[in-house]
Amino acid sequence: WDLGTITNKEVIAINQDPLVTQGQRIVGGPLTGNPPASFNIWARVLQNGLAVCFFNNLPTPQNIQCDAACWAALGLSPTTVVQVRDVW
Numbered sequence: 001w002d003l004g005t006i007t008n009k010e011v012i013a014i015n016q017d018p019l020v021t022q023g024q025r026i027v028g029g030p031l032t033g034n035p036p037a038s039f040n041i042w043a044r045v046l047q048n049g050l051a052v053c054f055f056n057n058l059p060t061p062q063n064i065q066c067d068a069a070c071w072a073a074l075g076l077s078p079t080t081v082v083q084v085r086d087v088w
Helices: 002-006 009-015 068-073
Strands: 024-028 039-046 049-056
Touching: 024 068
Parallel strands: none
Antiparallel strands: 024 039, 039 049
16 A cells, blocks of 8 residues: 555656645645544646645545535636546
8 A cells, every 4th residue: 555655656746746836725624623624625736737635534435525615716617627537
């Protein structure tokens, strides 16, 4: 698992994107606390697109959706068609 994580070429490409922008939390609550927010959504502008991370803070699976406010924070309309790729 560790080797697969640290050698994931797609994740490394996002991390080392030439645009060198910092990711921003666009949806979610505090990262710590009791209880912490159940999820957070982070985004980072890339040279050729946008990377979005849906982060589940709970120990159990859950559905995380990008609502209208989330789309707006990404600078997109909720009717925008996007191509999604799961790199993890």
